[in-house]
Amino acid sequence: MAVDCLNCPLRALPVFAPMDEREVAFMRDFKSGERHVSRGDVVVREGEHASHMYTVIEGMGLRSKTLPEGERQVINVLLPGDFVGMQSGVMGEMKHSVEAITDMRLCAFPREKFFGMYQTMPSRAFDATWLAALEEHFLGDHLAVVGRLPGRQRVAWALLRYYDRLEQLALARNGRAPMPLKQRDVADLTGLSLVHTNKTLRALRRRNIVTWRQEVLEIHDNDALVEEAGTPYQDREARPLL
Amino acid sequence: MAVDCLNCPLRALPVFAPMDEREVAFMRDFKSGERHVSRGDVVVREGEHASHMYTVIEGMGLRSKTLPEGERQVINVLLPGDFVGMQSGVMGEMKHSVEAITDMRLCAFPREKFFGMYQTMPSRAFDATWLAALEEHFLGDHLAVVGRLPGRQRVAWALLRYYDRLEQLALARNGRAPMPLKQRDVADLTGLSLVHTNKTLRALRRRNIVTWRQEVLEIHDNDALVEEAGTPYQDREARPLL
DNA sequence: CGGAATGTTGAGCTGCTTCAATCGTCGTGG
DNA sequence: CCACGACGATTGAAGCAGCTCAACATTCCG
Numbered sequence: 451m452a453v454d455c456l457n458c459p460l461r462a463l464p465v466f467a468p469m470d471e472r473e474v475a476f477m478r479d480f481k482s483g484e485r486h487v488s489r490g491d492v493v494v495r496e497g498e499h500a501s502h503m504y505t506v507i508e509g510m511g512l513r514s515k516t517l518p519e520g521e522r523q524v525i526n527v528l529l530p531g532d533f534v535g536m537q538s539g540v541m542g543e544m545k546h547s548v549e550a551i552t553d554m555r556l557c558a559f560p561r562e563k564f565f566g567m568y569q570t571m572p573s574r575a576f577d578a579t580w581l582a583a584l585e586e587h588f589l590g591d592h593l594a595v596v597g598r599l600p601g602r603q604r605v606a607w608a609l610l611r612y613y614d615r616l617e618q619l620a621l622a623r624n625g626r627a628p629m630p631l632k633q634r635d636v637a638d639l640t641g642l643s644l645v646h647t648n649k650t651l652r653a654l655r656r657r658n659i660v661t662w663r664q665e666v667l668e669i670h671d672n673d674a675l676v677e678e679a680g681t682p683y684q685d686r687e688a689r690p691l692l
Numbered sequence: 693m694a695v696d697c698l699n700c701p702l703r704a705l706p707v708f709a710p711m712d713e714r715e716v717a718f719m720r721d722f723k724s725g726e727r728h729v730s731r732g733d734v735v736v737r738e739g740e741h742a743s744h745m746y747t748v749i750e751g752m753g754l755r756s757k758t759l760p761e762g763e764r765q766v767i768n769v770l771l772p773g774d775f776v777g778m779q780s781g782v783m784g785e786m787k788h789s790v791e792a793i794t795d796m797r798l799c800a801f802p803r804e805k806f807f808g809m810y811q812t813m814p815s816r817a818f819d820a821t822w823l824a825a826l827e828e829h830f831l832g833d834h835l836a837v838v839g840r841l842p843g844r845q846r847v848a849w850a851l852l853r854y855y856d857r858l859e860q861l862a863l864a865r866n867g868r869a870p871m872p873l874k875q876r877d878v879a880d881l882t883g884l885s886l887v888h889t890n891k892t893l894r895a896l897r898r899r900n901i902v903t904w905r906q907e908v909l910e911i912h913d914n915d916a917l918v919e920e921a922g923t924p925y926q927d928r929e930a931r932p933l934l
Numbered sequence: 935c936g937g938a939a940t941g942t943t944g945a946g947c948t949g950c951t952t953c954a955a956t957c958g959t960c961g962t963g964g
Numbered sequence: 965c966c967a968c969g970a971c972g973a974t975t976g977a978a979g980c981a982g983c984t985c986a987a988c989a990t991t992c993c994g
Contacts, residue, residue, distance in 0.1 A: 515836040518922055523836035537829060540822040541929075545829040568814035575817050576810045580782040582824035587779060587787040589831040594757040594765035597838045597883030601950070632972065641839030646950055648974060663973095680760055687783075843982070875941065888982050890942065905941095906991095 455481060458691075460507065460531050465618045466691040467577075476571045477692070480563055485556045489630075493548040493556070494535060500544055502558045503535035505692050509554030510630055514638065515546045524639040526588060527612060527631070530619055533581050533692050539564045551630045559692075577690035584689055595681065596641040604640040605650045606679035609660060613669055614683050629667035654678070697723060700933075702749065702773050707860045708933040709819075718813045719934070722805055727798045731872075735790040735798070736777060742786055744800045745777035747934050751796030752872055756880065757788045766881040768830060769854060769873070772861055775823050775934050781806045793872045801934075819932035826931055837923065838883040846882040847892045848921035851902060855911055856925050871909035896920070 455478040460466060469477070485504065487493055493511060494500045511528035525546055528534065538544045539561055568575040595607050612631075616622035631639075637647040654660045659671045659678065669675055676682055697720040702708060711719070727746065729735055735753060736742045753770035767788055770776065780786045781803055810817040837849050854873075858864035873881075879889040896902045901913045901920065911917055918924060 513832075515832055517836055517840055518924075521836075521840040523832075523839045525832050525835060536821070536825045540818065540825045541829070546832055565814075565818060568810070568818045572807075572810035572814070572817065575814065575821070576782065576807060579778070579817070579821040579824055582821055582828060583778045583782045586824060586828045586831060587783070589828060589835060590755075590757055590765075590767050590788055593767060593831060593835045593838060594759055594763075596835060597765045597880075598759055598763040633974095634972080638839075643951055644973095645952080645975085649950095652974080682760075874939090885983055886941090887943085887984080891982090894942080 454478070458507075460505075460619075460691055463531075463619060465686075465688060466531060467688040469691070473571065473574055476567070476574060480559050480567060481557055482560045482563075483558050485558050487550045487554045487556070489550055489552050491550045493550055493554070494538070494544050496544055496547045498538065498544045499542055500535050500538040501561055503533070503539050503561060503564065504556035504558055506530050506532045506534065507555040507557050509550060509552045511548050511550045511552075511554060512631075512635060513546050513548050522638045523641070524635055526592065527615075527639070529615055530621070531691050533578075535561075536578065536582050536585075551635070574692070578692060580690050581692060588685075599680065601640070601642050601646055601650050602653065602678060603680045604642065605636065605647060606654070606675050607681055607683070608636060608640050609654075609667065609669070610675055610679050611683045613667065618686070625669040625672065627667045627669075629662055629665050696720070700749075702747075702861075702933055705773075705861060707928075707930060708773060709930040711933070715813065715816055718809070718816060722801050722809060723799055724802045724805075725800050727800050729792045729796045729798070731792055731794050733792045735792055735796070736780070736786050738786055738789045740780065740786045741784055742777050742780040743803055745775065745781050745803060745806065746798035746800055748772050748774045748776065749797040749799050751792060751794045753790050753792045753794075753796055754873075754877060755788050755790050764880045765883070766877055768827075768834065769857075769881070771857055772863070773933050775820075777803075778820065778824050778827075781820075793877070816934070820934060822932050823934060830927075833923075841922065843882070843884050843888060843892050844895065844920060845922045846884065847878065847889060848896070848917050849923055849925065850878060850882050851896075851909065851911070852917055852921050853925045855909065860928070867911040867914065869909045869911075871904055871907050 455474050461469060482502070484507070493504070496515065506528055508530055513525040513528055515523050515525060517523070528548060534548055534556070535544065567578070595604055599607070613622055613627050616627045621628065633647055633651065634644055637644045640647065642650070651662065657674070659674045661668045661670065697716050703711060724744070726749070735746070738757065748770055750772055755767040755770055757765050757767060759765070770790060776790055776798070777786065809820070837846055841849070855864055855869050858869045863870065875889050875893065876886055879886045882889065884892070893904065899916070901916045903910045903912065
């Protein structure tokens with residue numbers, strides 16, 4: 451059954467900034483429906499003029515770019531509450547692709563009504579900008595990690611960040627999190643080769659810091675992982691939800 | 693003498709989307725003054741709750757993040773028309789630092805009037821989001837290049853991108869561009885060590901593809917440089933100017 | 935003129951890459 | 965129920981791209 455904005459399960463989470471009644475009402479009207487995609491499906495493709503924008507309700511995906519020679523760089527992991535398609539909304543064209551790595555449920559918004567939001571609901575428009583700026587911030591951190599840290603730190607950082615985000619969404623706890631990513635995805639996220647990613651993970655496993663099998667990630671020694679990452683991950687302020 | 697929005701020299705450039713009279717009038721009112729900084733000065737610091745946001749009128753800067761161990765990652769080169777401080781505008785805090793690498797002239801906007809823009813000038817608010825999304829796009833490309841390409845391609849790509857952006861701003865032509873960046877900056881931009889950046893540049897020089905001395909960059913063989921970069925740089929659509 | 939910042943170069947080392955197998959798991963069709 | 969194939973994980977081996985260290989040269993600037 452489709453989720454109604456009124457009882458959106460995400461909105462209740464403390465990670466998301468509260469929304470007043472007028473805003474909720476506006477979003478109900480803005481929302482045109484839901485879209486369900488299956489694991490492996492492409493949600494939006496790079497270069498596409500997407501007709502809709504989405505907020506992830508459930509499931510996970512990957513944003514990625516593909517270079518001319520076919521190399522893939524994963525921009526980030528898409529989790530519930532994340533917004534998809536801001537670029538096509540404002541610039542007209544997607545600059546990256548989004549692929550589902552689990553079945554996903556997306557809240558759909560028609561692109562043609564996006565500008566209307568700026569005309570009638572400034573607070574929501576402001577939140578859209580906020581989200582774009584937040585994404586920019588995350589990307590900057592990501593770039594710094596990939597550009598400046600050695601492999602072990604990159605992998606540790608990626609796992610930490612992934613886990614923390616899930617925990618904030620109440621999708622993980624006690625160091626246990628679902629892990630639909632493949633090692634290939636972690637490699638493309640960290641800018642490492644698949645083989646080296648595997649060996650780096652093995653090292654973490656050997657030292658009993660994390661285990662990862664059967665699509666379940668377990669962090670046994672958070673302190674050691676933080677130590678390994680070098681960079682504490684700490685974005686815990688409430689952010690808007692569209 | 694301070695630039696008045698009415699005859700803003702940037703607005704005339706074809707890279708920037710046209711602005712109607714009401715928008716210009718709004719910006720005049722939004723603008724609180726100008727700020728001049730000298731080469732080497734810090735414009736805004738990571739973590740700071742900046743009171744103002746800026747559009748670069750003249751001069752160049754670097755956006756960068758510093759990691760715990762002191763490693764610096766340059767996020768991008770700041771050129772005229774670029775907006776500074778979106779993050780402090782929406783999230784309240786800067787997530788990166790900005791340093792001037794030449795003397796700069798900045799158009800200043802008070803942060804407390806930023807939300808007012810969303811209430812009274814939706815088209816400008818939309819453009820702000822556009823800029824944030826554009827920045828996100830550039831950052832994504834940057835991440836892909838740093839994460840997935842070997843050093844020679846990264847350096848070639850960085851030079852190409854830098855030159856193209858300057859050319860669009862009429863600050864470079866015929867393969868000649870001012871180059872206030874240091875090799876250290878290019879290294880921090882591409883995620884390479886200083887020494888290796890130097891050697892990579894030497895190779896380009898040896899093959900007579902580019903020269904760079906006395907703060908002047910010359911691209912002698914654009915085709916060869918594009919070939920070297922692998923990734924053609926091609927964002928030539930008009931973008932908003934705030 | 936002297937000191938600091940920037941650029942250049944060589945040498946040696948290692949983190950990471952590519953290549954190449956092998957193995958385990960799971961879904962599918964016979 | 966088993967065999968097969970596809971996909972993902974794992975591991976070893978060899979090579980090199982890029983790193984650090986260490987000098988030295990050059991330019992900039994007060």
